[in-house]
Amino acid sequence: MTGPLLRLSSIPLIAAGVAITVCAATAHAEPSSGGEWSAADVKSREVADAAAFAVDEVQFRFNTQYYVKLIRIVDAQKRVAAAVGYRIVLDIAETLCSKTETVDANCAVNPQGWQHRCIAIVYTKPWEHFTTLQKFDCGEADPDMPADVR
Numbered sequence: 001m002t003g004p005l006l007r008l009s010s011i012p013l014i015a016a017g018v019a020i021t022v023c024a025a026t027a028h029a030e031p032s033s034g035g036e037w038s039a040a041d042v043k044s045r046e047v048a049d050a051a052a053f054a055v056d057e058v059q060f061r062f063n064t065q066y067y068v069k070l071i072r073i074v075d076a077q078k079r080v081a082a083a084v085g086y087r088i089v090l091d092i093a094e095t096l097c098s099k100t101e102t103v104d105a106n107c108a109v110n111p112q113g114w115q116h117r118c119i120a121i122v123y124t125k126p127w128e129h130f131t132t133l134q135k136f137d138c139g140e141a142d143p144d145m146p147a148d149v150r
Helices: 008-027 045-061
Strands: 066-080 084-098 115-125 130-137
Touching: 045 066, 045 084, 045 115, 045 130
Parallel strands: none
Antiparallel strands: 066 084, 084 115, 115 130
């Protein structure tokens, strides 16, 4: 008993079919991670959400005595690739609200506290309900600013 014979002349056709199938499958895959940064609207909901996420992560990750408040978004860039990336320049400041107190959305900025301009890089895949803070850098920070936030 023998199976169907494969003729040598049909191999190029099979290889072409496999190549077309692979190309069609990758055409629908997520874009590569090499997208270019371009200007983003600092007043857009997406940038505001990414900035708020970055500040919330700082609240959670760093052991500061007082809450940090987003003062303003100075600049924003966006990159679309396998995820949507936001590079945001923002001003943050120490508030008068201690982390041992209940969070008050209207917590005032401490006039004697530290203030600094930082860069946050946030990546999000809203279609997967995924957001992450890749980088939060305040460069040469105010000496009164806690070391773990710098």
